[in-house]
Amino acid sequence: MPINVLMPALSPTMTEGKIARWLKAEGDAVKSGQVLCEIETDKATMEVEAVDEGTLARILVPGGTEGVKVNAVIAVIAAEGESVSASAAAPAAAAVVAAAAAPAAPAIVASAAAPAADEPDMGETKTMTVREALRDGMAEEMRRDENVYLMGEEVAEYQGAYKVSQGLLQEFGARRVVDTPITEQGFAGLAVGAGFMGLRPIVEFMTWNFSMQAIDQIINSAAKTLYMSGGQMGCPIVFRGPNGAASRVAAQHSQCYASWYAHCPGLKVVSPWSAADHKGLIKAAIRDPNPVLILENEILYGTSGAVPVSADYVVPIGKAKIVRAGKDVTITAFSIMVGKALQAAEELAKIGIDAEVIDLRSIRPLDIDTIVASVKKTNRLVSCEEGWPFAGIGSELGMLMMEQCFDWLDAPVKRVHGLDIPLPYAANLEKLALPQADHIVSAAKAVLYKN
Amino acid sequence: MAPTPPKKKSRADENVPEAADLIKYYRDMLLIRRFEEKAGQMYGMGLIGGFCHLYIGQEAVVVGMQSTITPKDAVITSYRDHGHMLACGMEPGGVMAELTGRIGGYSKGKGGSMHMFSKEKNFYGGHGIVGAQVPLGTGIAFASKYRGETNVSLTYMGDGAVNQGQVYESFNMAQLWKLPVIFIIENNRYGMGTAIERASSTTDFYHRGAAHGIPGEAVDGMNVLSVRAAGLRAVEHARTKGPYILEMQTYRYRGHSMSDPAKYRQKEEVEKMRTQHDPIDSHAKFLLDGGFADEAALKAIDREVKDIATKAAEFAQNSPEPPVSELYTDVLVEAR
Ligand SMILES: Cc1ncc(C[n+]2csc(CCOP(=O)(O)OP(=O)(O)O)c2C)c(N)n1
Numbered sequence: 001m002p003i004n005v006l007m008p009a010l011s012p013t014m015t016e017g018k019i020a021r022w023l024k025a026e027g028d029a030v031k032s033g034q035v036l037c038e039i040e041t042d043k044a045t046m047e048v049e050a051v052d053e054g055t056l057a058r059i060l061v062p063g064g065t066e067g068v069k070v071n072a073v074i075a076v077i078a079a080e081g082e083s084v085s086a087s088a089a090a091p092a093a094a095a096v097v098a099a100a101a102a103p104a105a106p107a108i109v110a111s112a113a114a115p116a117a118d119e120p121d122m123g124e125t126k127t128m129t130v131r132e133a134l135r136d137g138m139a140e141e142m143r144r145d146e147n148v149y150l151m152g153e154e155v156a157e158y159q160g161a162y163k164v165s166q167g168l169l170q171e172f173g174a175r176r177v178v179d180t181p182i183t184e185q186g187f188a189g190l191a192v193g194a195g196f197m198g199l200r201p202i203v204e205f206m207t208w209n210f211s212m213q214a215i216d217q218i219i220n221s222a223a224k225t226l227y228m229s230g231g232q233m234g235c236p237i238v239f240r241g242p243n244g245a246a247s248r249v250a251a252q253h254s255q256c257y258a259s260w261y262a263h264c265p266g267l268k269v270v271s272p273w274s275a276a277d278h279k280g281l282i283k284a285a286i287r288d289p290n291p292v293l294i295l296e297n298e299i300l301y302g303t304s305g306a307v308p309v310s311a312d313y314v315v316p317i318g319k320a321k322i323v324r325a326g327k328d329v330t331i332t333a334f335s336i337m338v339g340k341a342l343q344a345a346e347e348l349a350k351i352g353i354d355a356e357v358i359d360l361r362s363i364r365p366l367d368i369d370t371i372v373a374s375v376k377k378t379n380r381l382v383s384c385e386e387g388w389p390f391a392g393i394g395s396e397l398g399m400l401m402m403e404q405c406f407d408w409l410d411a412p413v414k415r416v417h418g419l420d421i422p423l424p425y426a427a428n429l430e431k432l433a434l435p436q437a438d439h440i441v442s443a444a445k446a447v448l449y450k451n
Numbered sequence: 452m453a454p455t456p457p458k459k460k461s462r463a464d465e466n467v468p469e470a471a472d473l474i475k476y477y478r479d480m481l482l483i484r485r486f487e488e489k490a491g492q493m494y495g496m497g498l499i500g501g502f503c504h505l506y507i508g509q510e511a512v513v514v515g516m517q518s519t520i521t522p523k524d525a526v527i528t529s530y531r532d533h534g535h536m537l538a539c540g541m542e543p544g545g546v547m548a549e550l551t552g553r554i555g556g557y558s559k560g561k562g563g564s565m566h567m568f569s570k571e572k573n574f575y576g577g578h579g580i581v582g583a584q585v586p587l588g589t590g591i592a593f594a595s596k597y598r599g600e601t602n603v604s605l606t607y608m609g610d611g612a613v614n615q616g617q618v619y620e621s622f623n624m625a626q627l628w629k630l631p632v633i634f635i636i637e638n639n640r641y642g643m644g645t646a647i648e649r650a651s652s653t654t655d656f657y658h659r660g661a662a663h664g665i666p667g668e669a670v671d672g673m674n675v676l677s678v679r680a681a682g683l684r685a686v687e688h689a690r691t692k693g694p695y696i697l698e699m700q701t702y703r704y705r706g707h708s709m710s711d712p713a714k715y716r717q718k719e720e721v722e723k724m725r726t727q728h729d730p731i732d733s734h735a736k737f738l739l740d741g742g743f744a745d746e747a748a749l750k751a752i753d754r755e756v757k758d759i760a761t762k763a764a765e766f767a768q769n770s771p772e773p774p775v776s777e778l779y780t781d782v783l784v785e786a787r
């Protein structure tokens with residue numbers, strides 16, 4: 001039986017990719033372990049090795065084809081002595097290629113909202129990914145201030161485990177882009193110490209999950225020293241990396257740290273959604289004289305948006321952004337949940353509910369004024385986060401409503417959040433455990449008594 | 452470094468394996484290899500998600516070590532755990548079904564590739580946080596000593612993990628309290644994309660216990676019999692005197708995980724290890740040269756283990772996803 005070679009998935013988040021080139025031609029003998037072709041994912045170019053032996057009978061998707069879906073048949077290997085007729089060949093390439101114009105993830109563009117007075121002018125923009133926006137933000141600040149340097153696991157030679165620091169080693173050299181051993185408590189503490197001396201470290205955690213090795217240094221050393229020293233010395237430092245669930249990486253690699261770190265006085269915590277805010281906030285974080293934590297999101301890294309080209313574009317920390325104006329219900333979200341909230345708002349619009357969506361952007365300090373003003377208008381609040389409910393950001397917002405909006409509320413606050421369990425690995429359970437747009441729609445209907 | 456392998460079985464020395472054992476090591480290594488190739492293939496098909504770290508190239512380490520312990524002894528390791536589980540005698544189908552996230556998996560599909568356990572087989576995981584298993588394995592040895600037992604804990608870690616601070620906290624306590632733990636450093640030369648020389652001030656990892664007075668030795672981790680010989684010394688020491696360090700000099704052929712393009716090393720380097728130091732090929736040669744087995748016998752073994760891997764994959768695809776009711780189970784147990 002001829003063996004179909006399928007387009008492989010080469011990362012947890014890959015759904016399609018480009019066949020860069022074939023290293024074997026039709027008619028070539030292949031042995032298991034030999035490289036058949038190269039495939040480009042959004043992060044890397046990977047080699048695909050044969051697992052079966054025989055002759056490469058047919059190449060069905062030529063080199064250079066983009067958007068090839070995972071699991072599409074890309075070639076056929078004939079076992080010894082077999083022949084594969086052209087007619088037996090699998091579907092033509094076109095059929096396996098994804099519809100050319102697949103929309104980028106944040107397809108729902110924030111437009112309706114009028115820009116707030118203190119929102120910086122975007123000026124000239126360029127479309128780029130969140131990954132590039134973060135990199136450009138860091139690069140600009142490193143050019144601006146010699147004291148800024150980046151350290152973390154795989155940030156230099158590997159160009160970042162998630163390719164966020166691409167090109168930085170080449171531009172700034174190994175003194176300022178430093179690969180560390182896998183010793184989070186050690187390098188986090190070391191960076192805090194360097195911060196005491198006036199350096200401005202950017203510490204990348206490969207993911208925030210690993211910051212738990214270093215949480216003592218972040219809280220006890222970075223957050224508290226300014227206070228304990230009576231204001232003599234603090235620590236201008238940025239801790240950053242992807243936060244929350246990625247895809248199927250299970251309980252130990254999927255936590256949201258928003259409420260953990262936002263709990264602590266002495267820290268600032270931001271968690272942007274749009275590409276522009278990633279650039280504007282990382283620049284603000286680097287310039288800030290305090291410890292600032294940036295909770296990024298792996299799934300957002302590949303999404304694109306318009307990003308100001310100006311090196312002076314800085315988004316102030318502590319300011320939320322109304323990304324969709326509405327009058328019936330206020331929905332707050334941050335990071336990846338903003339996209340889901342906007343999706344929910346579109347659904348709600350279809351049934352005549354006009355939702356206002358607020359991208360919190362900054363968790364601590366929280367932009368209380370923007371949230372309160374919105375709820376005084378809509379009289380209802382739905383809070384969204386990916387993390388656990390207990391003592392979460394939603395709990396904080398609920399309390400804020402008690403303190404500042406009690407007389408304006410027409411319904412109890414609802415929160416949408418991850419289930420109160422360690423994140424399961426199984427695909428079906430993972431999907432159920434993470435909050436989706438549907439949940440936001442239901443919550444919004446509930447606070448409008450429209451169920 | 453590698454002691455010359457025993458030429459022929461000798462009943463006088465029980466440490467010298469019999470022909471049947473020598474053949475079993477071959478089979479066990481090949482089973483891991485075929486299982487991992489299958490897992491890699493299934494990952495490519497989207498049947499396995501998340502991170503998946505293959506053990507291909509390192510098979511001699513776990514197979515050699517397993518031959519030195521009894522079923523009462525414990526094993527604990529990192530996320531690169533499939534080989535350890537198969538060596539512990541866990542069912543290939545149950546391991547593969549965990550990789551596919553199905554109810555037939557060892558953790559009912561809730562843990563995945565990096566987080567798997569079998570209390571029955573004394574396998575304590577499967578840990579996703581680099582270095583975290585080291586204090587845990589030390590604690591397993593603490594419990595053994597506490598109860599007056601002599602069961603040892605095989606505590607595996609990578610060359611990257613060995614720099615974590617908690618490793619040295621563990622070394623200190625293990626030696627202070629003379630705990631029956633064997634720290635096995637699987638030095639496969641890279642921690643993700645970082646070569647050992649770029650992450651470690653010294654790379655003779657077997658010395659890393661010296662400051663605590665823990666003996667250590669470097670072992671040819673590509674030779675199952677060298678591993679076994681060193682393992683026997685270590686286990687003997689641990690049961691009676693306290694902790695021991697084995698640095699297994701080994702190599703991983705594949706990328707760090709399925710999504711690693713492995714551009715940080717030369718193709719020639721990988722090719723050289725594969726062709727000149729492969730633990731399975733070299734053991735096959737040893738078996739053939741020594742007259743312990745013939746080509747036909749080895750071929751039959753290959754067919755047998757391929758078949759096991761195929762059946763495991765079938766089981767893993769046919770086992771249903773966990774029921775929704777599993778979402779909230781196992782968060783806490785009821786207090787009595
Ligand atoms: C505390 C922590 N930091 C970082 C990571 C990400 N990470 C996973 S494996 C790995 C490399 C580990 O290398 P090594 O210890 O040599 O083990 P190997 O993968 O080679 O078996 C890293 C950095 C993690 N899982 N946990």
Ligand SMILES: [Mg+2]
Pocket residue numbers: 609610611637638639640641642643
């Ligand atoms: Mg390693």
